[in-house]
Amino acid sequence: MEEKRRKLGAPIPDAQPSATLLDSGSVAGSPAAAAVEPVNPRLPIAPQIYERLRRAITTLIVLPSEALSEKELSLQLGVSRTPVREALIRLADEGLVDILPQRGSFVAPIRLRDVEEAQFIRESLEVAVARRLAGHCSPRFLSELKLNLARQESAVAEQDRDFFLELDEAFHRGLCEEAGLSKSWRVIQSVKLQMDRVRYLSLPEPGHLDVLLAQHRQITEAIERGQADEAGLHMSAHLKEVLGSANLLRQKLAHLIES
């Protein structure tokens, strides 16, 4: 039960052309000169390619304006061009890739205008979610939320930024889902990609996490008390805070940024 799939053509040229770095985050230490981590041929391939490329772009493993050709990627990843192409199309839909017909596909530049609009869309939606949720949460959910906040506190105490970001995402996703708005979360996730590259660049300022945690608390309390206006205002302030450093970046990273 090893090669159930992969019976047909393509000797698979061993994925060796110009050892590039598209490995996703394999947490456990990988052996020394590991080539590119192969995809799982038992699972749908296109989503795997999409996820890997998305991660490589948002973590700046591949930089803006870098070429992402169907053929090269398919060789590196050991799959055919079709799923690569489908992944690129989806990334282009989300604004992370520019496809120029008959010319090539390239990592999209960080367009500050797009980042700001993504911020606008996210804020508009999440403020509305918070307002709708105010006073309409199950006790079950409120206790979940507080457990999450407690974990955030310990993440802050240990200065574990990655863990905090993970809990932050769970916090916001949880609000959407408790409100029965899963599609909204999908939209938020989609536009958030534009901001993720910027967030990845922003240096971890000391004390920033404390601010974010405090804002999460304010949002939670306003929702619990049923104060829709306050919940919305706190959410708005919180989401503005997240991207506050964009102006700082504008100078430092002019070479990655368009507009």
Added chain:
Amino acid sequence: MEEKRRKLGAPIPDAQPSATLLDSGSVAGSPAAAAVEPVNPRLPIAPQIYERLRRAITTLIVLPSEALSEKELSLQLGVSRTPVREALIRLADEGLVDILPQRGSFVAPIRLRDVEEAQFIRESLEVAVARRLAGHCSPRFLSELKLNLARQESAVAEQDRDFFLELDEAFHRGLCEEAGLSKSWRVIQSVKLQMDRVRYLSLPEPGHLDVLLAQHRQITEAIERGQADEAGLHMSAHLKEVLGSANLLRQKLAHLIES
């Protein structure tokens, strides 16, 4: 200069299997027993297929749960399966098609929950757009807007529903673009698809168009005066009105609706 493309394989089996109706809205009278209108082989094909299918679904030419198989569509439309597949993937992203791996692709049922959430997303965004726009329009744009409103008035006078809906779309799109929020309009368009099928079903109630026009005027005036709160409230009321008839439909169309 007729067959510049289309040199390679596929005799193209004349697109005759089970004359189905996927013609898009060819306004001019087409000859008698015209088969399916062929795609333009000089232009990118996948978007044409997408647009045609989207239109067929939102105008209920193809009904919920109807099969949309890659192969059959490619035969009917005289193209290969690849662009059909890409169009179906995009439609699935937008919730108009359900793709079940190894089973088939089907027109998605009208899920009232999804329709309501689409309404929520649209309202959240457009209220924010109206608020942001209040007091920040160019005189140029305001006169454009009033020209549009005047045309809406004549469309109402002539009871030309299609023309009114066209102007309505231009009105809302214009607000987004004047605010510099083109991506937001794309999101709105995408979620609006869920509502379009319902709107298409709603019978033209007499006097309804007058209400919508009056609301457009209220929104415009509040924006012109720079009254953000009022603009938002009018927009909210307006967008709620658009879908007010959903409850009426729930009974009449139980066979098309899920949940």
Added chain:
DNA sequence: CCTTGTACTCTACCATGGTAGAATGTCAAT
């Protein structure tokens, strides 16, 4: 009658080859 196994048919999914078009470099003509 109900279950189980087994061909058979259908699907979406992936691999892969061919095509036109865009960019670039070369070289002759101006």
Added chain:
DNA sequence: ATTGACATTCTACCATGGTAGAGTACAAGG
């Protein structure tokens, strides 16, 4: 030195064939 034609070499895009898997019909066995 500049321009224009042509060849070369890329690209994304489309066509098409093969594959595994999910249903279904039906026969054999309970």
